[in-house]
Each structure stands twice: as structure tokens, then as C-alpha cells.
Amino acid sequence: METKNIMIVGVGGQGTLLASKLLGRLILGKGFDVKVSEVHGMSQRGGSVVTYVRWGDRVCSPIIDKGQADCVLSFELLEAARYTEYVKPGGRIIVNSQQINPMPVIAGMAAYPENLVEKMAALDIQVDALDALSLAEKAGSSKAVNLVLMGRLAKHFDFTDEEWMDAIEHSVPSKFLELNKKAFELGRSA
């Protein structure tokens, strides 16, 4: 199988690490070679964060380069815009339309660009935008944004319901399991 590449991008503290842990479990369960790569430390403090998830028969590089991602899954609008270059021609961006102002915008030194979804849609990529924050709140917690986005991702990749449920059960605390499953379903059906 040709290597599949997913980039998860967002703002430090948004829960991107749980998403990559869940995907790692899901893919390893299928018997593929897999690499999941992230950067810890300075980048966590509300900075821009990137995780690379790659799987296939044989995966060498731990990172995804420009023009290689089958899918960029973005937890935040501006971060999606930052990484469009990494999507392969015809590839997909799934984007949570939530906006989190970076410090240069908060400090009034830069402006948050407007109409980003429309601008991204004009490129040779497929843009799937959703309000994951509202859906997560509907499921019971604003912290379930990651599971809403996982649900959305599930629409586009070939894993069974059971495989997803197994991965979710092994990645989230049991007392939040039902909430997270609900968030996953809302993301998938929205």
C-alpha cells in the first residue's frame, strides 16, 4: 500500500496529542508500519503545533514534507491556512472553523486574515470546514473537539466502526468515553 500521510495541526493545548495517540493505535491495530512524529517543549506553550502521522507497508521518514499530505486535519482556522502547502494536489484539509488569535494579533501587531476558508477552497485542494467547537459543546464538553475532528476524518479513511471504537476506548479516560463517542458521531455525521 502506498504510504498515507495525515498532518494534525493546531494550537498547543488544544488536544492534538490525544488525536495522534488515537490514530497510532488505530493504524497499528491494522498491522501497518506506522510513524507518528511530534515536537514537544517550547512549541506547546500556546504555539503552533504539528503532528505527522504516516502509515503503509514501509514508512521511512517520520515527517511529512510539502506537497505530501493526503489530509491536513486542523484544529484551528489560521493553522490550516499556514499548512496548505503541505497538502498534495487534490488532497484535503479538514478544518475546525474556530479562530484563536495568536499573540501578534492580540498585541495588535498583525491582523487575523479574513475569508480563509474561501481562499483555501480556491486552491487545488478539497476544504471541509466545520464548527467542531459547537459540536463538541453539543456532545457535552468543549474539550471534545479532537474527537469531533476524528469523526470527520473517519469519513475519508478506510477503517471500520469497530476499529475506531477500539482505538477510542484505548485512548480516552473511561469516565469520558460516552461523551467522546458522541462527539465522534457528531463529527462524522455533521
Place this chain on the structure above:
Amino acid sequence: MKSLMLGNEAVARGLYEGGCSFVSSYPGTPSTEITECAAKYEELYAEWAPNEKVALEAAFGACLSGKRSFCAMKHVGLNVAADPLFTISYTGVNAGLVIGVADDAGMHSSQNEQDSRHYAQASRIPMLEPSDSAEALAFAKLAYELSEEFDTAVLLKMCTRVSHSQSVVETGERVLPAQKKYEKNPGKYIMMPANAKKRHPEVEARTKALTAWAETTEINRIETGGDPSCGIITSSTCYQYVKEAFGDTYPVLKLGMIWPMPEQKIREFAAAVERLVVVEELDGFIESHCRSLGLAVSGKELFSNIGELSQNLVKEKLGGNVQAGAALDEDIPARPPVMCAGCPHRSIFYVLKKMNLTVLGDIGCYTLGAVQPLGAIDTTICMGASVSGLHGFVKAGDGESAGRTVAVIGDSTFMHSGVTGLINIAYNESNSTVIILDNSITGMTGHQQNPTTGYNLKGDPCAKIDLESLCHAVGIKRVRVVDPYDMEICQAVITEELAAKEPSVIISRRPCALLKYVKHPGPICSDTEKCKGCKACMKIGCPAISMVNGKAKIDATLCVGCGVCEQLCKFDALGKAE
């Protein structure tokens, strides 16, 4: 059993399986998780030492006593541990000793991108360099065999992409070697000139023996490719980039031991290809070795010694085509890391900036005090440099600098190497004012305990260094403690201590806002009627505050209610919810 492991976690697993019993480290990105994961194995004793030099010396002591031992650090930590490193090379070991060092090409979380491989050559200590988690596990175990067979410490060199990537590993059982006895051996362990002169030739002989091993070991392997027009020598994560870019097209010599390197194997590889290329990050270390063998080779003229490489870069530089993605034609504002909402460091930096002081900074979360809109820090060099640098700045300054300059240093960094600088301030009497930002944890690397927190690596209660007593004990008479959330008092105390004609320490004490035991009062509310849009509250760079339609708005999901913004508002528009 197959599982997905972070490179650092795999090193810890290798230590466990390889019969390591003692781990002493100082945290530093990207090496920290090795020790955290090692601490999860009950069979391993693991600790945080106050700094890397202490950690390495402790690990050496443990190996001397007869137990396989380990210590981990980031690249700049090896500078701190370099003193014991060079002499441990002469003594050799009793039980195996492995030293993990993690480089950070690209400076994801570091102040420089030095190449640790030079330390292997300079100290004559062999260095293994894994390229993924499976190798990290295997090489950690192999390192102990080499260490005991060749009577040497062994360096295990990681890098950000190997340390922080998860890949598939096959785990095995722990095999504990027979405990070795410690026996007195002055000629081997007392490195005074007469003995050291005899040990140095042993070190050179060992290097010859290791070079011979490098010729035959399977971890330096030639992978035959179909197209000998180009042959690539590589190691570490660069090996993965080469394989990603070209698959099995070109012959590859993959080096698992980066020092000492083989000679014959490289000559043979070079002879079988038309063009010899080295793909390596940072310095041309392998390339220099090839040149010393008189081989024609391409390396750094293709691949920069600045930053990281990638599969696209490797492919492009060697004549391949890469597929481009579509970038938005748009100015995308950067998203630098920021101090968290409620961070106790923020208000201190606001006060320092307001007072227009020169601030010598240090290494930790509080380095973010340099970022706008706070922009309150003048220098950042290395662990401890704020305190020692302040002494020189004040001593050599124009006489007024003592009243205008402070050092800021975190609790963990102060324990690491700030206290020695403070001793110098007391001993040589500079009129310095040091601010210890005591947030009761090692913050930036992800909440590690340290000697001031009262807990050890395993989370058990332990002796707690009392910072006030320590400062008094080294000879500082003026020691003040402030709550950084109270900016008025902070400014008053800093003003007093700067005016004092003797050295002083101000301990700004409040635990990190992210610590689980910290109880927060709950978010601040903004009153849009009262808000005049003056933006005074925006000067502290709090991620929870933004301006919406000309009025301050508080993000209640981020705000913890520290009340610092409230102190800045002259119009009573910010306050606790009724």
C-alpha cells in the same frame, strides 16, 4: 510484542531490557522522556539530578559500584557534563555506562544547534546513533555490551526526530547481568598525572580496537542499490530521509556507530560508486572523515549545516523532482509560544519592563518574557548565565548599572547552576539584585520535580531545599519573598533592593498555573460599559484577553482569574464575576 513507542520511550525500554539499574539525569528537550519512562520500571532506580555534571558523575559512581548505569541530557547539557566526560574516557568503566545525548537541529526548543558528535571524537568515547525507535531500543542494549567489552562509556546520540517520533518496536525480556564487584584499582581510577599518562595510550589502543569493530559490525551496513551512479553515506534520521526520497535506488552505507568510523568499509563503499555523497544534519562530521581518507565526496556544499533536512530537500539536492503544494498568497501571522494564562512570571516581567530595567535572563518558560508585548529580557545564554553575568555587568558597569539591572532565573535553573553564580556575587561582593522566579516546578520541559519542590522523580516526598536559607547561607543578607500576582508590592520591593548597597535576592514565589494542585479563583469578567478601550490590559500579553469591537474581552475558558489585568484597569472594567 509489537508496540508503538516514542524514540525516548524505546531507549528507556532498551535500558530496562539491557539490565540497567541506575539512571540519573537532568531534564532537557528533547531528551526528557527517556528518564521519565525509565522511572516507570520498578526495577530501575531513576532520579533527577540538579544538573548534568552531577548526573554523569552519579551514573559513573553507580557503574563503579558494579551496576549498569545511564544518564540522559540534551546537547547543551553535555557541555555541562563535559568535565567528567573527558576523564571517564580515561578511567573506563566497571559495569556498563551509557550516556544519552539528544541534539536539536532546527532549534525547536534550544538556544543553539551544536553537533554533539564532536564530543565523541574529542573525548574518545564511542557514539551510537539510532535512526528510529527500534534501533533506539536495540542500540541502548548494544551500548552496554560495547561498554563492558571495550571498557568505555558509550554515548547514545538521539535527535529531536528520533526522540520524538513514535515507530514500531518489538519488546523483549529484561536480562540482568551478574553484579560486578568493585575492586580498588588506583592506576585505573585515580586520574592524577602519573596514572593518566599511562591511561591515555590505553584510550588510543581502545579506539583502534573500536575502529576494527566498526569495520565488521552489522550496525554499519551497506545496502546495495540498483544504481551505483551515486552512493550515499548517512546515519540517524537522515537515513530515513534518504530512504524516503530514493527507496532502494542508490547504494547506502548506513552508519549506526558514528564514532569511531570505519576506514576500510568506507573505502570499499566509495570504490563501488561513481559519486560519493554524505547526507547528514548540522556539521560535516562524516564528510570530514571521508576527506581525511582522501576520498572525493560531496556533503555540505549540497546540504546546509543550518537546521534540519527532510526527504524533499534530500531528493531535490540530488537531482530528483519533488511535488509542490499550493501555498496561500496571504500574510499568515506567526503563532509563537506564549506564557500561559495565569502564569506567575507574566506580572514580574510587566513590572521589570515598566521600571525600564536591564534584565539578564536565563533558560526556562520565563525566557518567554523576551517576547512582545512584554519584551522585558536583554540576554539569554545558557543555564545559570543570568546570575553570573549580572555580577560581571554590575562590577564592570558605570556605577549606576547596579541600580538598573537584575537577573531573573527559575527555581530549577537556580539549582542547576545559578547558585554558584550567587556564591560569586556574595564572595566578590557585587551589588547585584537576583530575582528567583520560584514556580515550584521545572516548567518548560513539562513539569519535572527538582530539589526545591519536595518531591523526587518517582513522585515521593523528599528533602526540600529552602531557597531563603540557601541564599542566607552563601552570604546574601537581604532575601525578600514576594507574590508576583501583587504588582504594587513587587515594584516596591524591587525598587528597595535595587537601592540597597549590598547584594540581594528577591524570591518571586507562586506555583505554575498549570500544576494540578493549584486552585484558581475562576475567570475575570469584563464590563463593556466601563471599558474605555485603552488597551492597558493588553500590555501583559495574556492569551485570555483580546479586543473585540474596541473593548477588552476575556476568554473564560482560558482565564484562571489571576487578577493581574484587573490591577492594570483604571476604569474598574475588569473584575471577578458578581
